[in-house]
Amino acid sequence: MRIVNHPILTFPKQDMVTFTLNGQTIEGVAGEPIAAALHAADVKVLRHSHGRHRPRGLFCAIGNCSSCLMTVDKIPNVRVCIEPLRAGMVVETQEGKGKIV
Numbered sequence: 192m193r194i195v196n197h198p199i200l201t202f203p204k205q206d207m208v209t210f211t212l213n214g215q216t217i218e219g220v221a222g223e224p225i226a227a228a229l230h231a232a233d234v235k236v237l238r239h240s241h242g243r244h245r246p247r248g249l250f251c252a253i254g255n256c257s258s259c260l261m262t263v264d265k266i267p268n269v270r271v272c273i274e275p276l277r278a279g280m281v282v283e284t285q286e287g288k289g290k291i292v
């Protein structure tokens with residue numbers, strides 16, 4: 192689910208890396224936001240709200256809200272919309288865990 196051909200824009204060749212989401216191996220572009228890699232893999236729900244457990248995905252996409260908080264490499268409450276993707280990252284959903292910081 193990536194745009195690879197465009198009539199005006201060109202996209203330089205980029206290094207692909209793998210990471211895991213809840214144990215599932217996913218491929219993404221090194222350095223892109225984790226959330227972008229997840230969207231490209233058709234993962235749109237990043238967490239669920241406290242209380243009513245409503246699905247949350249990208250909202251601001253600039254690190255100013257709490258819609259994309261996930262656990263990355265055992266660190267909770269990482270805003271994956273602004274966290275660069277690196278090879279071997281372990282990304283997990285964090286249903287009901289941790290305080291928002």
Ligand code: FES
Nearest residue numbers: 250252254256272
């Ligand atoms: S979508 Fe708002 S902080 Fe990531």
